[in-house]
Amino acid sequence: MDWSFFAQLLLNGIVMGVIYALVAMGLSLIFGVLEIVNFAHGEFYMLASMLAYFLTVQWGFDYWATIVVVTVVGLAVGYVLFEGLLFSLRGEAFERSILLTMGLSMVLQNGAVFLFTTTPRMEETPLSLQNVQFGDLRIPMARIYALVLGVVAFGALYLILHRTRLGKAMRGGAQSRVAAMMVGIDTRVVSRLAVAIGIGLSGLAGAALAPIYSVHPLMGFSFVFKAFAIIIIGGLGNVAGAAISAVMLGIIESFAGGLLPLAMTDAVAFVAMILVLLLRPQGLFGRGVRV
Amino acid sequence: MSPRRILLAVIAGLVALFVVPLVTDNEYVLALGVSFAAMSVLAGGLNLIYGYTGLLSFAQVAFFGIGGYTAVLLVVDLGWSLWAGVAAGAAVCVAMGLLVGYSSLRLSRHAFAIVSLSFALLCAIVARDWPELTRGSMGIPGLPTPEMKLPGLRWRIVEPSDYYYLLMGFAVLAHGLIYLVVTSRLGRAMRAIKLNEPLAQSQGVNPLSYRLLALALSALLSGIVGGLFVFYLTIIDPSIFDFYYTETMLISVVIGGPGSFWGVLAASAVMTVLPDLLRFTTDLRMVLYGVALIAAILIFPGGIGGWFYRRRLARWRRPQPKKSAP
Numbered sequence: 001m002d003w004s005f006f007a008q009l010l011l012n013g014i015v016m017g018v019i020y021a022l023v024a025m026g027l028s029l030i031f032g033v034l035e036i037v038n039f040a041h042g043e044f045y046m047l048a049s050m051l052a053y054f055l056t057v058q059w060g061f062d063y064w065a066t067i068v069v070v071t072v073v074g075l076a077v078g079y080v081l082f083e084g085l086l087f088s089l090r091g092e093a094f095e096r097s098i099l100l101t102m103g104l105s106m107v108l109q110n111g112a113v114f115l116f117t118t119t120p121r122m123e124e125t126p127l128s129l130q131n132v133q134f135g136d137l138r139i140p141m142a143r144i145y146a147l148v149l150g151v152v153a154f155g156a157l158y159l160i161l162h163r164t165r166l167g168k169a170m171r172g173g174a175q176s177r178v179a180a181m182m183v184g185i186d187t188r189v190v191s192r193l194a195v196a197i198g199i200g201l202s203g204l205a206g207a208a209l210a211p212i213y214s215v216h217p218l219m220g221f222s223f224v225f226k227a228f229a230i231i232i233i234g235g236l237g238n239v240a241g242a243a244i245s246a247v248m249l250g251i252i253e254s255f256a257g258g259l260l261p262l263a264m265t266d267a268v269a270f271v272a273m274i275l276v277l278l279l280r281p282q283g284l285f286g287r288g289v290r291v
Numbered sequence: 292m293s294p295r296r297i298l299l300a301v302i303a304g305l306v307a308l309f310v311v312p313l314v315t316d317n318e319y320v321l322a323l324g325v326s327f328a329a330m331s332v333l334a335g336g337l338n339l340i341y342g343y344t345g346l347l348s349f350a351q352v353a354f355f356g357i358g359g360y361t362a363v364l365l366v367v368d369l370g371w372s373l374w375a376g377v378a379a380g381a382a383v384c385v386a387m388g389l390l391v392g393y394s395s396l397r398l399s400r401h402a403f404a405i406v407s408l409s410f411a412l413l414c415a416i417v418a419r420d421w422p423e424l425t426r427g428s429m430g431i432p433g434l435p436t437p438e439m440k441l442p443g444l445r446w447r448i449v450e451p452s453d454y455y456y457l458l459m460g461f462a463v464l465a466h467g468l469i470y471l472v473v474t475s476r477l478g479r480a481m482r483a484i485k486l487n488e489p490l491a492q493s494q495g496v497n498p499l500s501y502r503l504l505a506l507a508l509s510a511l512l513s514g515i516v517g518g519l520f521v522f523y524l525t526i527i528d529p530s531i532f533d534f535y536y537t538e539t540m541l542i543s544v545v546i547g548g549p550g551s552f553w554g555v556l557a558a559s560a561v562m563t564v565l566p567d568l569l570r571f572t573t574d575l576r577m578v579l580y581g582v583a584l585i586a587a588i589l590i591f592p593g594g595i596g597g598w599f600y601r602r603r604l605a606r607w608r609r610p611q612p613k614k615s616a617p
Contacts, residue, residue: 106581281398
């Protein structure tokens with residue numbers, strides 16, 4: 001295998017892994033704080049991609065403006081989602097939360113199919129033609145931006161969780177909801193913030209992905225399953241573990257896609273998840289976060 | 292209703308189901324009957340695992356499809372008889388169910404939901420992307436006509452009414468088995484696990500073994516139904532793993548009432564007829580289903596079964612009229 005092919009696979013894998021990471025971190029954060037698996041997470045990512053597409057192509061927003069607008073919309077949607085639907089599910093309601101968000105996912109996905117049809121759309125902007133040349137390796141600018149955005153988002157989330165009072169409250173809520181309430185943490189505020197950040201991150205992921213791959217209403221559905229596998233591999237509720245597992249999965253999938261038959265590529269995530277569950281049920285980076 | 296009246300109603304229902312193909316050979320009615328038989332067993336299996344033991348399983352559609360694919364491949368490629376193929380498919384389903392259940396339940400029931408979901412998706416991907424085994428997305432059309440050979444009896448299953456009897460007969464057996472399980476000690480233990488797992492454990496009930504049992508049983512029934520149903524369709528392709536089946540099953544169970552045998556049966560009958568009534572709006576049908584699911588979860592958590600149960604409780608609590616002393 002020649003060097004540039006190897007480097008290309010590695011780079012594609014890292015970029016895809018960072019996109020996975022943005023979605024999976026949000027999913028993991030929401031699970032950690034609320035003990036809810038957000039089934040509709042992939043649909044928000046899909047809607048964010050669609051919004052990014054329409055902003056750039058129809059209304060002529062530039063790249064950074066699109067990223068900011070979509071992320072802010074994502075945060076706002078997360079706020080509304082929590083207050084509108086998820087808050088009514090207090091307490092032991094894991095299965096109900098899945099069914100509820102699944103209903104939401106059906107509405108969003110099929111509504112998007114109804115409005116936009118399943119035709120894939122490719123965002124053609126000046127950015128999609130820009131490349132950076134490293135020797136005989138050519139890297140599209142959009143991928144580098146996606147990579148940078150992912151790293152910045154991860155850093156920001158880490159700082160929020162570990163350097164602010166609100167982040168401390170979120171981690172406390174994730175460790176024990178009852179104890180957090182006893183020391184005067186308003187779990188409603190904390191949960192709301194976790195959902196807003198989670199949806200905001202998948203908005204960022206969708207907006208960063210739109211210039212790289214084509215956009216269509218069914219993209220969120222298959223994507224979110226991988227995100228589920230990632231949060232199990234990384235340890236349920238462990239945000240950093242989810243990020244690391246996501247990048248690893250992106251790289252492994254990229255190499256599997258380059259070297260193995262098609263069926264194997266999509267099976268990688270599932271096989272990895274089953275292996276992790278059998279050998280190390282708390283996840284690779286578990287530390288026994290609350291499960 | 293008193294047990295005696297329930298028994299009479301069940302017998303009347305069974306006779307009615309048996310008589311349908313005798314009084315009509317309308318293919319549409321028979322096709323609805325076959326769909327109802329298949330869907331109700333799938334929903335019943337999901338109810339057993341979710342409604343009674345509290346595990347939300349998305350793997351039921353995977354068992355349905357694996358049962359179908361295993362039976363078809365054994366019959367078409369290796370020349371097995373349908374019955375052997377279906378039995379083998381059911382065995383594979385049980386093995387897969389135990390693998391998924393055992394590996395994920397060691398962690399938590401949250402992990403079970405996620406793993407079962409990924410498992411169902413993986414099956415769809417394998418069916419589509421492994422053409423050497425499954426013929427890929429084209430599927431395997433033109434399945435042979437099954438035949439039942441017993442001493443002195445040869446039943447070629449060709450007509451819609453034959454399939455009606457085959458699938459409805461199996462559905463009756465399957466629901467009978469589910470009913471026996473949920474009304475026995477096993478069912479009580481399962482319900483106890485769902486209501487309060489630590490309390491059930493303290494009484495010596497091991498949640499893992501009961502949950503695996505419920506999972507294996509529902510995998511078995513779904514696998515058999517899958518094997519029989521694809522021969523009725525005469526074709527199998529990856530759409531048998533479609534998420535649509537999962538959604539229909541979940542709506543049947545949630546609206547019917549998780550843990551309510553009769554509620555889920557009634558809801559799956561409604562969900563068999565509903566797609567045809569909503570034919571005029573195919574695009575928005577799934578949106579409506581989604582809205583129904585959200586509404587049921589938020590407003591109507593116990594489903595139909597839960598509503599009847601609460602009504603019955605209220606009647607019991609009503610003060611009895613005092614009998615005058617003799």
